[in-house]
Ligand SMILES: Nc1ncnc2c1ncn2[C@@H]1O[C@H](COP(=O)(O)OP(=O)(O)O)[C@@H](O)[C@H]1O
């Protein structure tokens with residue numbers, strides 16, 4: 045089932061009058077179906093973050109439509125978008141974006157608290173997710189007291205706790221060492237499988253990309269190519285490298 | 297290579313928003329300093345006060361308090377300002393600027409801003425000096441009609457300039473100390489490590505409450521022991537307040553956080569944790585604000601209560617617009633002429649004989665001492681109808697009394713507290729076996745006319761005792777007692793010229809005389825000044841404390857900016873954001889204010905015991921005092937509230 049449709053989305057940075065206009069996305073269209081685990085790859089500056097921000101309604105497209113759950117969200121007001129984000133989308137960022145003033149536990153339940161859930165309900169949800177994601181022991185610590193990998197797990201917990209339709213992750217492994225990065229990817233796979241969450245992940249790491257079912261390659265604000273994972277993981281890995289070498293640009 | 301001064305000017309421009317509030321409060325403190333020095337210099341002002349020395353001493357004491365406070369405020373805001381610019385300063389250091397040079401740069405900035413404020417503050421001071429002197433004289437002197445000339449007080453400019461330049465130098469040095477403490481590695485360290493989080497301690501909480509509670513308890517004791525206890529009370533309450541903010545409040549917040557149902561509700565999670573995160577860095581400021589608010593509100597409440605009750609107090613001690621005893625034959629004609637001359641209407645007048653008596657009184661023991669009645673401590677005695685006639689001429693709010701045969705009302709001066717229980721029921725025996733029981737007492741005593749105690753008897757008893765010779769109208773030498781004359785006339789407190797004539801007429805020619813006008817004006821001078829100083833001091837305190845809070849919250853806003861950005865990403869709507877900001881800032885302003893006011897309520901209790909209970913002729917003077925104080929608390933809270941809204945507006949703009 046389709047949960048997201050992107051129709052002719054363009055994004056222009058800079059004011060209309062100024063000469064310094066920059067078109068970061070050019071007429072992009074694609075669909076996302078429920079349960080997919082999609083990777084987005086491309087050279088630095090190709091527009092990946094811009095795309096993800098628009099999908100997450102953090103940013104507005106200059107032209108084009110975005111339909112989520114059969115609802116056009118491009119016309120919504122700022123506050124309506126905030127509610128939409130809180131209900132339907134979970135975010136995982138490269139630099140975790142946890143509030144350092146709160147314990148991990150408080151960070152995770154924050155979206156629920158804002159939505160006005162009862163304490164009991166919040167704790168139940170928290171307990172089961174924290175257990176699944178293996179951070180139960182450190183829930184009462186502050187972000188600066190735990191490792192980056194653990195912070196990112198907590199961020200994943202926070203993204204997941206509202207049962208969002210769509211999880212958007214912008215280079216989630218970017219700041220992690222390879223061991224923590226691998227753990228997180230396995231976690232995302234687990235979330236995708238067990239929680240039936242649809243995931244869209246920006247990455248420039250081939251190893252990370254190889255966990256996805258499908259890769260979209262972006263260059264200069266346009267979709268350049270798509271790749272689907274087959275049964276053979278090794279072969280998928282190699283074809284990603286092939287596309288990237290054609291795509292050019294720096295890998296980081 | 298750009299010049300240091302160019303860099304300094306550029307920095308000020310860039311940090312303009314942070315400097316603005318600081319600049320205004322600096323201006324205001326310069327203005328205050330100048331104004332006070334100018335007032336002290338002003339001959340007309342000091343000549344207008346009869347109690348010249350006392351007036352000078354008060355202003356001087358006030359000036360010193362203000363200056364010490366201004367110094368604390370300036371140094372502390374300067375230091376937190378430098379800390380907020382840590383990154384910028386470390387960058388200079390990274391590119392090879394020595395600490396001394398950075399210190400010079402910051403000193404230059406301080407000087408540019410400081411000298412501008414100095415000039416502006418003095419300018420404003422000169423501009424308003426006439427107005428302020430007029431206000432001071434107007435509220436302190438009912439009779440003041442002169443015109444104060446506009447003048448520039450050069451000595452005041454000189455002193456103000458020297459003092460503030462000295463303060464700026466101290467600021468520069470203290471800033472250098474802060475810079476020297478910076479480590480270059482701090483620049484590369486993540487900003488995220490908490491500096492301000494604290495769980496507090498239950499011991500600190502309990503101890504702080506105990507200290508404050510003991511202070512409160514001592515302050516509420518209705519006893520003259522209070523005078524001795526004043527300093528210990530201050531020490532207890534102030535140390536308790538600081539301890540509360542350092543260790544107690546964090547504990548309370550921690551406990552709130554433990555209460556999940558409450559903590560997890562709505563935006564509490566965000567606001568409370570942001571607040572606790574900053575608690576350590578703001579605890580001292582909050583405690584200082586609480587203490588200063590207490591001082592300021594107590595000062596204005598005391599001043600206002602005193603000032604508002606001057607008129608009432610005048611008639612409670614003086615009773616009549618004018619009275620004298622003795623010499624009626626000689627002066628009365630002149631008195632009437634004076635009334636005519638000044639065209640003042642007499643509302644009522646009465647002349648009556650003074651009587652005295654010295655009955656045997658059952659022993660009365662008050663606080664271990666026995667009251668003695670004898671030749672010297674005789675009673676001034678009235679019949680019921682005489683008493684009622686006299687008080688009808690008085691402006692004090694006494695009610696007519698009805699005394700049954702065999703009973704008496706006992707009157708004594710207000711300074712003795714709680715006599716009522718011991719005295720009611722005591723018997724008075726006279727030579728003519730009439731025994732009279734004291735059945736009521738009054739503390740309002742405006743009929744003594746030279747005696748210490750009064751008695752009011754039933755008309756019939758009075759006549760019997762007069763016949764029997766118990767009540768007499770002669771002194772111990774057998775000479776007749778003077779008659780007393782009381783007057784009630786129009787506009788008594790405003791008729792200065794008439795009053796001057798009375799003094800001329802009465803002085804030396806009568807046994808004794810009093811006018812309400814004199815009493816009123818003497819009180820006005822002292823209390824008006826106290827009131828004036830109270831308001832001025834509160835103005836300075838509130839402006840500085842509030843701008844210090846503003847300052848800290850603006851710094852906090854800059855640090856918290858990215859958190860709001862993050863929250864918006866995960867779906868914080870503008871409406872919820874407003875609630876977060878309100879809940880984040882409101883406690884920072886409210887808690888110190890509230891504690892300050894509670895302190896003040898107890899301080900007023902002590903003030904009531906020491907001053908007001910003797911001054912205010914009502915049964916529960918504390919209620920009256922509190923209601924006057926409440927007006928001032930509300931005014932203070934209002935001004936403080938304006939700062940809250942300014943801060944909130946600026947905070948919201950920064951985190952947008
Ligand atoms: N707020 C902005 N204003 C102007 N240009 C921007 C802005 N954000 C991104 N860009 C430009 O848009 C292009 C795409 O950026 P981005 O989506 O961040 O790329 P990436 O694929 O590296 O995530 C870049 O050239 C970047 O410079």
Ligand SMILES: [Mg+2]
Nearest residue numbers: 092093094214
């Ligand atoms: Mg990016």
